[in-house]
Amino acid sequence: MNNKASNNKASAGRFFEDFSLGEQIYHATPRTITESDAALYLALTGSRFSLYCNQEFAKRLGFKASPIDNFLVFHIAFGKTVNDISLNAVANLGYAELQFYIPTFAGDTLSVMSEVIGLKENSNGKTGIVYVQSKALNQNGHTVLSWKRWVMVHKREQQMLNSFEVKPQLDPKIALDSLSVPLGYSSQNYDPQVSGEKYVLNDYQLGEWIDHIDGISIDDTQHTMATNLYQNNAKVHFNQHQMSNSRHGQRLVYGGHVISLCRTVSHNGLANAQWLSAINAGSHLNPTYAGDTIYAASQVLEKQNLGSGVGVLQLRTLGFKNIQWQAMQSQFEMELDGKKSFHPQLVLDLNYSVLIPA
Amino acid sequence: MNNKASNNKASAGRFFEDFSLGEQIYHATPRTITESDAALYLALTGSRFSLYCNQEFAKRLGFKASPIDNFLVFHIAFGKTVNDISLNAVANLGYAELQFYIPTFAGDTLSVMSEVIGLKENSNGKTGIVYVQSKALNQNGHTVLSWKRWVMVHKREQQMLNSFEVKPQLDPKIALDSLSVPLGYSSQNYDPQVSGEKYVLNDYQLGEWIDHIDGISIDDTQHTMATNLYQNNAKVHFNQHQMSNSRHGQRLVYGGHVISLCRTVSHNGLANAQWLSAINAGSHLNPTYAGDTIYAASQVLEKQNLGSGVGVLQLRTLGFKNIQWQAMQSQFEMELDGKKSFHPQLVLDLNYSVLIPA
């Protein structure tokens, strides 16, 4: 950052001082999503959910074709915001109120814009928290998804601005019966022999934990190719030369790649939970590096029958590294002096809602 | 495997006790193959065979478009069977009678099913051999390919079931004149300047060896991306955390990736052997790991003119690692006390039939 010449045309990214409340930011390089992105996503994550890789299956569910995986759509939309919001982020603190409205198909072009909805200085004078609400529109101007997110951002100079602190309201979850169901979606011709499991809404019990058993190891190329695919250019993922001097000593895996790997292994036990409707809350609790092996387990938090054969599960999926659920199960969350603390190998805590046949 | 809770919805895969003779298994997650899969296959293997990467060339040979590479089709079809057949396999023992009937084009969706045609307990009480016959159908219900395969599978518990031993008949090869030739296929407009070599059926001598000269090194990301692309979720390829405690100490390269790399280097000397008709026999003789460099050499076993300018070569391709053919040539197969033994750097012995202009 300190090598930015004063009149250099290249940008070193925004700092905390560069954000103002209510500001509207149009994010550059909207991009067209293709079926090639879907194939690459599959190769980079190993995803096996039928809706996204089987045209015949998708058509029987009422889609005109296989939609682009909503997790992939989110990563691409999110990636657009990085250059303006989080290029100088210390940490992604959280997501909330992420909701999908309509499917994205190969050929659609997504544009993303954000509004600054909250600002809060940290008392150290070095950083602040920026809250944004972002949305992605397709080429027809329809909103595909929207979400809120907050990040800790470096200040350009250490100082207290003593600006008003504005924290936006963040709903802990989107009510299950207010979720958007894709137009024409029907589970009537749903074939569990194709999707791989027989379990539907009624088979899942509130509070039930599912150990997804399998682990997937991460290599540097996989996470950087995935992150490139999303055109997310955050320096921490790509620049080994700089990261080797950081406290990490190496490149950080984009948290979204960890989300995708947890989703992949969750196929084993949740194969019919196909359409991602909402992410209610998400936190990256510890960093992930190349060489780590990701495991996951999911708990059923809520469920609801939306009628017409459509059900929705609200799930909590935990991702952890280099340890299996059997060992992690009893110790992932602890109270220390009345304060919640997380196991150092716990990397993800994701709360989300997915459609499932009822 | 031992972390499977008794009522966990995730499956730990089938064990020897779970197979019964004559059982029909429909494999989950049939998937649509796209031109993106073809591009990824090319990027992951370096394949240069014109039929599969040049639309104009394919059309001049009578295809409506470039077909999907038969090796890629096989890997995807094979990958579908893993979750049901070989998730708990100790080893893939062999393939036989693999035959291609019709081409696959971008947009086709393949479904795969298997019948258990043989079962044999091993005397150690720990493992058994499962023989299956599998076939892949496209979305129109036409059979694209079929094959037989046998794998050594763990038992759930160490015990002898004393079941009948049933070994299926396995033909050592499919007769050259009974191979399916793709409808409309013609070598009349075959242009060797495009494909890269002048050699056609008559130029190859029975018994002739071809040293393919070039070597290709394997990285962990390459083999895991390729294996992801095939949605083959065998644990040994993906889970470094578990494999570091195995006798291998690391992830194993999917044997099919080694087949593809041998096929890639075989372009040098066999550039006109384009359409894979059959795999008569295949064995993975030693494991391959990231860091290994694969070389190959091929011997001409048989050849036949099928008429109308279409010829077929039956080939034996050997794959070996970190050693060139010059050094390997004299020692790849040895007799030790009357028993055949293979050089520890020999990784593949593949017997297959390919069409070539006559």
Add this chain to the structure above:
Amino acid sequence: MNNKASNNKASAGRFFEDFSLGEQIYHATPRTITESDAALYLALTGSRFSLYCNQEFAKRLGFKASPIDNFLVFHIAFGKTVNDISLNAVANLGYAELQFYIPTFAGDTLSVMSEVIGLKENSNGKTGIVYVQSKALNQNGHTVLSWKRWVMVHKREQQMLNSFEVKPQLDPKIALDSLSVPLGYSSQNYDPQVSGEKYVLNDYQLGEWIDHIDGISIDDTQHTMATNLYQNNAKVHFNQHQMSNSRHGQRLVYGGHVISLCRTVSHNGLANAQWLSAINAGSHLNPTYAGDTIYAASQVLEKQNLGSGVGVLQLRTLGFKNIQWQAMQSQFEMELDGKKSFHPQLVLDLNYSVLIPA
């Protein structure tokens, strides 16, 4: 090379003795370029230029669709020449007079041919320099691009042939006002909010340097997958077994991959320099290996308004590894005893011309 049996059907590639002046070489395996190649290129390089990844943006600029990135087109066309020209190259010495005439779109099939335009023996008797002029045609017979290139090639045997030395004329650059502008190209509806920066022709000053700030690290899988995608089969990139015995001790990164990474980071400061018209000169000054982090800086050499809102910038982009511009700036080029010498971490010196709104 020494393992080539005299009657082996596989080729060990051409040596200096195999080239003759005026010889025409048709390069094998012309190939069809697809939108999947574009997606893979994006995932392997992180490119964000809107023309190549946003169908809507491309159409507003007068293209029928997003063209294939000219850097990708060049790599594929170049890759075709390797098997005939540079399989046994000691070094790629340079490029000149590379010019794009028309865009390439998904579905186009490129064929490449070369003429030997110069030959020069080196006094050591071991190597010689081969100069070729190459061009790529699409399936309609239209020339897409042409270029000159010279490489140092091994001799089969150490000897002096005492052949005539013929050095072709190499123009230092293609005049800016003679560059081909794609048919229908117009900057009238150019939206800098989409492309990411506001700078157009007039904002750039002659002599101005732009520090592109960001660095991208290279992994072995990334450069080999990219090089596979281009079907460039030069041994130095793929064979770890052989390269571990070379003076490099490891695989070399294809110089073209370094060009692409420099182009990627140049988006920061040159986001509107979309269409590559020409490469006037290019040199790879030092080798690049896996693990290196590439940075870049660009200088504006010339600029011209071609009328109708179309401008062109002639740029010099330097690529360097594991060092930032601030430190490199003062020392990249030195005079030692009247001879120009380059910093050992300087890897690329590229002189090229790109269209930009005027």
